[in-house]
């Protein structure tokens with residue numbers, strides 16, 4: 740019955756590639772041509788923070804970037820589906836600012852995929868909170884839309900109210916250190932019991948310097964989280 744209903748829906752609304760509108764196998768998936776345009780992050784990459792290394796390097800099974808090797812990354816793992824470039828930006832920005840929700844399935848599926856080899860056990864999926872001022876202006880938190888199917892996949896609780904964010908001016912094009920200072924103290928924990936002893940996955944659309952993830956990790960650890968992971972759809976890749 741479910742299959743029959745599915746075929747009927749697919750007949751009325753055939754699945755199309757969200758980028759070019761060509762027919763595809765299932766709703767939310769890209770056609771082969773559009774898929775090939777993305778810079779998907781695969782191995783070799785930093786085992787801890789997911790920083791992509793040049794494809795021709797053979798660095799063994801669990802290589803670390805200099806940042807992680809020096810112990811500067813306190814999160815257990817960070818992963819991103821693809822590199823932030825003109826292709827991913829053309830999905831991410833309309834999704835974030837122009838309600839282009841047709842990209843939601845593609846984005847969340849690719850995020851689930853990039854976590855697959857870690858076999859994570861997750862209690863709570865926590866979308867990076869927006870300040871209320873931004874939430875009311877935009878009408879939705881793009882990170883929550885991405886986090887919902889991810890929480891369902893991991894059979895975890897989607898938590899949108901245990902951590903709040905204060906409004907602060909946009910960070911603009913600041914360097915990593917300034918971004919870290921700018922975000923320090925903007926989050927605060929509202930419901931400690933939902934955090935203590937929990938394994939938490941943070942979800943965001945883009946990772947720029949990692950400052951937001953690092954700051955959330957800091958306060959979640961302080962509140963007793965037992966593990967903190969993070970995933971984003973795309974990430975800015977600086978030379979290191």
Ligand SMILES: [Zn+2]
Pocket residue numbers: 756757758759760761769770771772773774
């Ligand atoms: Zn396409």
Ligand SMILES: [Zn+2]
Pocket residue numbers: 785786787788789790803804805806807808812
């Ligand atoms: Zn790393």
